[in-house]
Amino acid sequence: MKDGYELVYKRPDTLLSKRMHYCPGCFHSTMHKIIMEVVDEMGIAEETIGVSPVGCSVFAYDYMDIDFQQAAHGRACAVATGIKRSLPDKFVFTYQGDGDLAAIGTAETIHSCNRGENFTIFFINNAIYGMTGGQMAPTTLEGQKTSTSPYGRDVKHVGHPLRMAEMVSQLPGVAYCERLVLNTPANVRKAKKSIKKAFDIQKQGLGMTFLEVVSNCPSGWKCSPVQSLDFVGENMLKYYPLGVKKDVTANSN
């Protein structure tokens, strides 16, 4: 380090130095990084257990220096339920893609939210099945081309994209629900605050904390990482509006 300069940003310690397998510019990496920043800042690496899904982030455990379980496709919420009920004093989170959480895992998602399971769900909505090569997801936008909607998603045939944050925020068991995005430094900083808030609420035992991240998939969307920012900004955010959908702690302010 040069004389007269001080460190203002470095890789969080709990993010292992292993190179992440994600494609260049993929927000999965960003999200991993900031979750670990929060874990570092809160000093809870020894008390946190993560659950990775089946999806591109199946290997999340390779990058985060905390205990981890790898769940069957769609079942991360059930797995986390088992962990948290066994270890009620630990921090537990799931990390799930849109195929995982909103297609095959719909029942587990709805019911663990409804039961008010006291863990945190990080829901990474990139509107596509990244891992398996870019198939349509429940959250794929109308008209969006994917490998199983090669002519664009036809909502008459397969329905409209699901808005999960709005849906789960209706459930009494959900304490905090917000939709975030990671497309600008400011939004990344904001997202970090929301993650911290979710963990705080989990600590208080107030119920489910659900963070939906409007994400990207340059590979699946067949565009460059920088172009993916445009798709996020122009298309995704229109259908998936940002903001706090529910916050049981808001009333107390």
Added chain:
Amino acid sequence: MKDGYELVYKRPDTLLSKRMHYCPGCFHSTMHKIIMEVVDEMGIAEETIGVSPVGCSVFAYDYMDIDFQQAAHGRACAVATGIKRSLPDKFVFTYQGDGDLAAIGTAETIHSCNRGENFTIFFINNAIYGMTGGQMAPTTLEGQKTSTSPYGRDVKHVGHPLRMAEMVSQLPGVAYCERLVLNTPANVRKAKKSIKKAFDIQKQGLGMTFLEVVSNCPSGWKCSPVQSLDFVGENMLKYYPLGVKKDVTANSN
């Protein structure tokens, strides 16, 4: 028939004369009866295919003189999707209990509603698992005693009862959604109209039609049929408000 009198009400033809296995006073019977009345009145017995669930109404096929498929527990909506996509000109309906539709079948329910599958769901919400001997259902009321909530449903432990009609009515694929009850002759008559409306909308191909019936279970609730009317009126309807939750044809009026 006595001289000078005319017939004003008789058992519908499409309701087979076989004695239904349901307990005395169970609204499953009532619902079967009025669905068949509508089928008779619309003259569509030869064009209708029903799907029975696993639950007390698993044997629905024994009583209705129409083609039927019996679906695996929770999967009636998936089965009906397969039927309707194969035979788009027929009338197709599922008939499902609250365990079937709102617990194990959550994903199939949400997704067929979201896809706007063009069939009708009859959702019989009796706040209990009748068939298996009275276990707690996702719709069991707070404090309600069942064989798996013997001290009353503790919402802190298992969450609040799910309001399915409200949830699915949010989905764009749902064309018509109403919550009904069968506790008085007037309500039964009203319910018949709603069933007819659902079939009409199905015929027009406008999307999913979803009728939630606030039902009873004298056996599971451990009360007499007449007492069950009180529980429906005093407890169920408070948590499950009646009414049309969505009607895409309403705007056109």
Added chain:
Amino acid sequence: MLQEMIFAGFGGQGVLSMGKLLAYAAMKEGKEISWMPSYGPEMRGGTANCMVNISDTPISSPIVQEYDVAVVFNLPSLKKFEPMVKPGGILIWESSTIKEAPTRTDIKVYAVPAIDQATNVIKNTQVMNMLALGSLLKVNPIVKPETLLTALKDTLPERHHKLIPVNEEAIKLGMSLV
């Protein structure tokens, strides 16, 4: 010796608990026992039954197809189980409500108007199953009546112990009817 028995009637007539009580009493007397209910949706509004085995030696199957003893409280059960009583076996039937009498002559048949007697004599319809049990013990002293009563005490929650005398009365009345 092995005794294979069935108790059958409408749901709510107490057939399951009478079988259970008898088995439990036999267990108290050192016998090998098994109790097996009919289960599942066929119970819905229909009939219920339980099979009871009592033996000096270990019991093979809790499910039996031929009975040494059948106690039936309704016509469907009579029709179903009368043919399955072993020759020389015992059939006890509720004669105040069942309107068709058994026809077999190679078995011992006892008509017990349990419902009528419970309603009109004991003024408690609930105990008609104990009444029938009394009749059974009279013709087939599987366990001592005293054991049955201790068994009842063991299994009844404390707050219902006040019901023991009326049950005792029912057993005695039952014994007197055959």
Added chain:
Amino acid sequence: MLQEMIFAGFGGQGVLSMGKLLAYAAMKEGKEISWMPSYGPEMRGGTANCMVNISDTPISSPIVQEYDVAVVFNLPSLKKFEPMVKPGGILIWESSTIKEAPTRTDIKVYAVPAIDQATNVIKNTQVMNMLALGSLLKVNPIVKPETLLTALKDTLPERHHKLIPVNEEAIKLGMSLV
């Protein structure tokens, strides 16, 4: 005769399509062929490869562990597959970007600066795979270059047929480099 080959490089370098084209051309010449890609998430941002078998007789496994021919476009692939070339086999490596040369002496090694030549001579980086294929056909005339071009015509959508000449040029240039 059976030739077992591997084509490997970074995703996007066209290794899958070059293998496919070669196999298809061989099929047109009446050979038995198989083409097998690496698949799955390890492709994500990493390397891609495909195995091609061309033979006069039916092919047993599409997956092979030792190669008669390896064509590699990046260092990880060179490191991985160089040891797996059969003695006497052929190794073609992209010599303008790979900075460590192969070391084996018991195989035929050809350095082909395909990326450099495609970029600077043909002015089309896309065709570097065809260039390498040209080199391969020169040292190992598995199929006729003409067949390769007809194969290209067959598989390219009509609207891309204008690209055929530049591919032809690349093949020729590739042949001239070894």
Added chain:
Amino acid sequence: MAAKGFVEISVEGCKGCGLCVHHCPVKCLSLKMDDTNSFGLHYAYLSNEETCIGCANCAVICPDAAITVYRKSKAV
């Protein structure tokens, strides 16, 4: 007979739930407490033939479609 209406109730089809009795506006139905059908159930019957108005409420509410309702013909 002067009654505006009358009902036929199937003894074997009735399950004795009592919903018809409960909902008859003129209370002309009862359960036969001193008899049962072959299922052991106390069936409903028209206990007050005179007052039935033929409104069909009983039949509409009857889960088991055990009731047939007749009303005095207007024409007559």
Added chain:
Amino acid sequence: MAAKGFVEISVEGCKGCGLCVHHCPVKCLSLKMDDTNSFGLHYAYLSNEETCIGCANCAVICPDAAITVYRKSKAV
């Protein structure tokens, strides 16, 4: 050196996504188009050392945490 800040970018850790380049407010980052790292990727580097203000935007947006940021100490 006069710059308010400077950054260190891991050549092997960088995936060349360009998000840092895109988001640097003073446009002092570039992708090395004439070189690649061992993964074949054009990595980012501080192309204009003079203008970096040490805002850390690049590091915050960098998915792969490849950037370390330093700022002129206030104390000095």
Added chain:
Amino acid sequence: MSKKEIAFMKGNEALAEAALRAGMTGYYGYPITPQSEIMEYLTRQAPEYPHVTILQAESEVASVNMLYGAGGAGGRVMTSSSSPGYSLMQEGISYIACAEIPSVFVNVQRGGPGLGTIQPSQGDYFQAVKGGGHGDYRVIVFAPNSVQEMVDHTVLAFDLADKWRNPALILTDGAIGQMMEKVELPEHYKFRSAEDMRDEKPWATNGKKGGRKKNLLTSLNIKSEDMERKNHELQAKYGKICDEEVRYESYHLDDAEIIISAYGLSSRICKKVVDIGRAQGMKVGLLRPITLWPFPSKKIDELAKKENVKLFMSIEMSVGQMDEDIKLVVNGRKPVHHYGRTGGIIFTAEDILNQIKAKI
């Protein structure tokens, strides 16, 4: 474990009581006949076990994955179901087997296929012992034949699941689950939470406290070499289990010429067959597998070797499944026959005897 308390209980309830006594920390299940009494019993007892999680899941798929999480966190965990519900768990069991998460399963079998009937059956033998899920894995399978064994096997299942880091299954049927018998209940294990078991389960994902390395539970082995290594490890473990954990009961086998083999409910009836047969002068004996996997192959091999043994007869409530495992051991040395009924119809001792007589 000294046994003291005598009770008269249903199989399902005795099993539930045994689980509580064996220190179960969590039960996750979904109702299905004929085993719903298990969760019903547990929820009734819940107030006395405030630290035990008893959770009705939204489905069997959720249950098995809750088990994965809770067992992986270090708990002693159980789920129960019946045939169709157990079929839904197959993906999850394959995961649990590969991630080596100790866990206890109960399948109170009913007649299949499909929705079938709720009457007792033994039609899920293949599924239980060969792995109904994908890939090469094994589950330790117990086959209780009495209410007493529902208790004993449950305690053992918890212990062996922990010992071997493997799923263990109680494969029983509707009759054993529903019947009441006399039973001796074991004493309570000292209750320990998942957290309390930290030391003896150093692999559990309970937070990497005190500077230990992170723990990971996964069944993903994306590289072929890793996956093959994992398979070798599993097979090595399975080999040891086969060496150490086989359990069976012999009944009049010493001089037997006819070897009946039957498990669970069927085995009770077959004891009677042996008694009657012996009374008629037939040299018949019963080999009752108590563990279906590991299978008592050594014992069968021993019997197959004996000169006086004439034939084997597998008696099952299925069209024939366990008979294959017997044949695989007997390997042609003696004839192996099968007799079965399905759909909940229980053979009588006389039926079976007649079948045997027809074969000799």
Added chain:
Amino acid sequence: MSKKEIAFMKGNEALAEAALRAGMTGYYGYPITPQSEIMEYLTRQAPEYPHVTILQAESEVASVNMLYGAGGAGGRVMTSSSSPGYSLMQEGISYIACAEIPSVFVNVQRGGPGLGTIQPSQGDYFQAVKGGGHGDYRVIVFAPNSVQEMVDHTVLAFDLADKWRNPALILTDGAIGQMMEKVELPEHYKFRSAEDMRDEKPWATNGKKGGRKKNLLTSLNIKSEDMERKNHELQAKYGKICDEEVRYESYHLDDAEIIISAYGLSSRICKKVVDIGRAQGMKVGLLRPITLWPFPSKKIDELAKKENVKLFMSIEMSVGQMDEDIKLVVNGRKPVHHYGRTGGIIFTAEDILNQIKAKI
């Protein structure tokens, strides 16, 4: 069916194309590697097949039940998945088998257990042939060993599914699914909708038009007698299928002393083994089951009887599954060995030869 069109295609895509040509009316599936190309190909072709339903379901559980509905409605229907996804279908398959709904399944196997690896495997043999679901049922199982057979078996699977009102499964693996080979494509069947097939499927639930009696498709047989009767009917049907539908390939079996048995990808390598072995003077031959169920038991029995046959060797990409079915037939007359690799590691012909040499 006359074959004309020659193409160079991936196994998965060729299978999809064959399904379209075989008159498939509906496909319901969920993505999973290494078979996602099937649905991808179908959705690309969709505009040319406006009357074919191609629907991405929310899960494999939904897929199999959509198949139940659509097949029951009278359609020719297919789903495809890979190992974990196929495990999730086990309850549904048991239902479909019992309700006798014609339907085609595809399992492009990957290495397990658990999430495992996406590399090719043959670890799901037991699940496929013994029924991974509950109860006694069978699925017709094809084991293609080339892209050509992916096509041929698919057409056959649709036809046999209809003929026998039974599920049929294409059990293949990631290598066959992903590889490209030359293939001859069959001509198109004339497309007929579910409604068009009314006459030949009088059992289908397509509306009881024209006064026919109502149709019912169910797997529920609540009474034991009914359930047992259903089981007898199914077993009778299975017996007929065993008589009529066995398919296998013989390669140099006539004078073979060493009988290799292998299916799918493994069988291709084993052909090479035979060639090399023969070149070295070893009398080795290959029996390749084409249908895994019904299994070519008769042929194996015939071989086991031959004096010159010395041993059997089952070569599988698993720790040993099909070898059990061979042993069951050989029944001790000859030794039966197994050699396998797992996790996607493919044995070479040399490996296998060495293994064989070690046994003789």
